[in-house]
Amino acid sequence: MLLGAIEAGGTKFVLAVGNQDGEILDKLTIPTEHPDQTIPKVVNYFKDKGIKKLGLGAFGPIDLNQKSPTYGQLQKTPKTDWVDYPLGAVLQEKLSVPVVIDTDVNVAAMAEAKFGNATDVDSCLYITVGTGIGGGFYYRGQTLNGLSHPELGHIKVRRHPDDRYQGTCPSHGDCLEGLAAGPALEKRWGKKGDQLVGVDEVWEMEAFYLAQALTIFIYVLSPERIVLGGGVMKQKQLFPLIRKYVIDMLNGYVSSPYLTADQIDQYIVAPGLTDEAGIKGALYLVMD
């Protein structure tokens, strides 16, 4: 049986056909434009592929309450062309297949747990640090949603003593995303992240913010693995800085061999699926 998968992101949509074994058989990437441009391309891609179900990992905020009349509808997203767009309903209607939806970060957490760098544990927290900051949590076969879905990027963090930047988040100013996502780096330092290689204070401050967030998530969720992805985490020097800060900030309060200098490099890790976590997780949503 052929299955469809979509990773709907703020900058691109990845479309794929896969099978029950989780293999991606065909893939196409298109830019995220106005829905009037993007959706016909999506429909055109899938229409003759013979898929029986479609898994959708979407940017948010998005309504994931299956009992809600607006299930699968985008909400107050910063992508203004997509505010209130009924993405799930439109795909279901135009492709005539059942659509299963979760957030892009939840499906990435699921994919890392099933196929990536967290296959040996029962819980996995996936954090992306890119245009925004978001997180998804996998626990024993399921992802965590509730009242809405978690918004791990919008927590308040303590400011770095040298940071005078006001923050980019339109809703909160200096929340974690407002201080530490890619656009905040660019506005604070006047250059994009990939042009700031070798400027130690940039990465020291970035690690300080991300480590505070991870420390909070460790206290709240107790994940058995933390996977850090997204464009900003391509700066590999961040990993040892973050790990060191996390150990310092926890100050021995949570006891685990993984939270020691010896083993923390097996606990806070890069994605195992590099660029495929999103699309593989979307496929997994519709595998039996």
Ligand code: ADP
């Ligand atoms: P998105 O979040 O839109 O899905 P990405 O995860 O690629 O996409 O994140 C894009 C952000 O990451 C941009 O702000 C960009 O400047 C930043 N970024 C991309 N590549 C790098 C890099 N190699 N080093 C530092 N920052 C990067």
Ligand code: ZN
């Ligand atoms: Zn915010």
